[in-house]
Amino acid sequence: MTSEEPAGCVCIIDDDAELRSALGSLFRSSGLDVALYEGTEAFLAAGVPSTACCLVLDIRLGGENGLDFQERLVSQGIGIPVVLMTGHGDIPMTVRGMRAGAVDFLPKPFGDEQMLAAVAAAIERDRTNRAAAAGTAELRNCYQSLTPREREVMALVVTGLMNKQVAGRMGLSEITVKIHRGNVMRKMEAQSLADLVRMAEQLGVRDASIHRFST
Amino acid sequence: MTSEEPAGCVCIIDDDAELRSALGSLFRSSGLDVALYEGTEAFLAAGVPSTACCLVLDIRLGGENGLDFQERLVSQGIGIPVVLMTGHGDIPMTVRGMRAGAVDFLPKPFGDEQMLAAVAAAIERDRTNRAAAAGTAELRNCYQSLTPREREVMALVVTGLMNKQVAGRMGLSEITVKIHRGNVMRKMEAQSLADLVRMAEQLGVRDASIHRFST
DNA sequence: GGCGATATCATACGCAGGTTTCGGGTGCCT
DNA sequence: AGGCACCCGAAACCTGCGTATGATATCGCC
Numbered sequence: 001m002t003s004e005e006p007a008g009c010v011c012i013i014d015d016d017a018e019l020r021s022a023l024g025s026l027f028r029s030s031g032l033d034v035a036l037y038e039g040t041e042a043f044l045a046a047g048v049p050s051t052a053c054c055l056v057l058d059i060r061l062g063g064e065n066g067l068d069f070q071e072r073l074v075s076q077g078i079g080i081p082v083v084l085m086t087g088h089g090d091i092p093m094t095v096r097g098m099r100a101g102a103v104d105f106l107p108k109p110f111g112d113e114q115m116l117a118a119v120a121a122a123i124e125r126d127r128t129n130r131a132a133a134a135g136t137a138e139l140r141n142c143y144q145s146l147t148p149r150e151r152e153v154m155a156l157v158v159t160g161l162m163n164k165q166v167a168g169r170m171g172l173s174e175i176t177v178k179i180h181r182g183n184v185m186r187k188m189e190a191q192s193l194a195d196l197v198r199m200a201e202q203l204g205v206r207d208a209s210i211h212r213f214s215t
Numbered sequence: 216m217t218s219e220e221p222a223g224c225v226c227i228i229d230d231d232a233e234l235r236s237a238l239g240s241l242f243r244s245s246g247l248d249v250a251l252y253e254g255t256e257a258f259l260a261a262g263v264p265s266t267a268c269c270l271v272l273d274i275r276l277g278g279e280n281g282l283d284f285q286e287r288l289v290s291q292g293i294g295i296p297v298v299l300m301t302g303h304g305d306i307p308m309t310v311r312g313m314r315a316g317a318v319d320f321l322p323k324p325f326g327d328e329q330m331l332a333a334v335a336a337a338i339e340r341d342r343t344n345r346a347a348a349a350g351t352a353e354l355r356n357c358y359q360s361l362t363p364r365e366r367e368v369m370a371l372v373v374t375g376l377m378n379k380q381v382a383g384r385m386g387l388s389e390i391t392v393k394i395h396r397g398n399v400m401r402k403m404e405a406q407s408l409a410d411l412v413r414m415a416e417q418l419g420v421r422d423a424s425i426h427r428f429s430t
Numbered sequence: 431g432g433c434g435a436t437a438t439c440a441t442a443c444g445c446a447g448g449t450t451t452c453g454g455g456t457g458c459c460t
Numbered sequence: 461a462g463g464c465a466c467c468c469g470a471a472a473c474c475t476g477c478g479t480a481t482g483a484t485a486t487c488g489c490c
Contacts, residue, residue, distance in 0.1 A: 091305075094313070147467085159409060174446095180467090182449070396477085
């Protein structure tokens with residue numbers, strides 16, 4: 001189990017070919033996989049690796065600005081941890097990058113150890129993120145196996161309504177609600193109502209008929 | 216209701232008396248309350264205001280370093296939003312401050328509008344934090360009114376155990392568990408089991424007899 | 431000693447939850 | 461036309477939940 005697993009993969013986007021390959025060598029010599037890209041498009045075309053990874057991103061690129069690209073990743077839900085680097089950085093740029101969730105911000109020239117430490121932290125963060133995402137992915141899978149009616153019942157049940165109240169709101173008989181409810185418990189693999197409530201919380205399942213202003 | 220409420224309070228820690236009073240005037244003219252401190256000790260001695268507030272903190276102080284102080288506040292659970300400013304800042308300092316949760320990091324000289332915008336964002340964040348804290352405070356109040364036994368029962372019930380299982384684990388009869396459970400529901404003002412589960416999640420209540428390695 | 435809070439348990443009743451078995455309906459895809 | 465998935469419902473049955481009534485026991489405090 002411990003012999004062949006890679007420590008992680010580093011994606012590098014930098015328009016300077018020399019620095020790109022130098023960083024590649026550095027990471028490879030630390031036992032990390034490496035993927036090199038000259039621009040943001042090439043990275044997006046290749047797709048995010050399926051293993052624990054991070055992105056080392058230069059801010060001054062040929063085409064798109066690195067900070068803009070980072071924010072685009074965030075807004076698109078691509079949660080890969082980012083290590084920013086730049087030769088001409090200032091404090092406002094640093095604030096912007098860190099606000100967008102960057103793991104670190106390294107002004108050039110930086111030491112090998114600094115970069116390695118930043119990347120190690122970024123990959124570790126990705127590992128944590130992936131573990132959490134894997135947990136909810138299985139849940140989401142179960143939830144998608146529910147029929148529309150079953151989802152409605154689930155939403156109302158986890159708000160604390162009794163079967164007869166759910167039946168009233170949905171215009172059904174209580175017995176039908178019980179059947180749907182039983183199906184929900186089985187499909188969601190919930191051992192108890194408490195379980196189901198926690199699952200609903202994690203999935204963000206709420207009664208759509210209740211319109212709130214908060215949250 | 217809307218006539219007398221202050222927009223918020225700004226605490227300023229700076230060893231430069233001139234800048235201190237200049238900032239004070241700036242904020243006051245924007246309708247904000249102001250508290251001025253020359254050092255960190257004076258601020259701690261005065262205590263955090265009870266209204267929505269934020270802290271404007273210079274990094275280069277006479278005694279303690281501003282970044283150290285900020286991290287101390289975080290580690291002590293004092294969650295006041297911080298706006299950092301400095302005359303001789305660099306990128307590593309910015310990274311450190313933002314990592315510690317600073318709202319903004321302003322290099323001197325900065326414009327009035329920049330500072331006002333940062334403070335407005337910080338106060339808004341504090342308002343959100345306080346609203347969330349107030350919600351859990353009331354819950355914690357209810358929880359503290361529970362007897363030790365009732366808390367045990369609550370912990371086991373919200374994990375999804377049935378009354379008879381709770382009774383088995385605690386070495387009680389089922390009827391006793393029911394009574395405790397009823398008391399828990401009344402004291403916690405929970406309308407349903409789903410409610411109670413969510414409360415327990417928010418309070419971090421877990422079965423102490425289950426030893427986990429994660430989280 | 432008495433009082434109150436906490437904790438324990440029994441009996442009994444009514445309501446809620448959950449399943450099974452049966453039946454019927456729709457709509458869609460083959 | 462037949463099969464399938466989804467949706468609705470009734471009767472019967474068992475289990476679980478919740479509360480009321482009533483009782484006992486311990487502990488700490490006034």
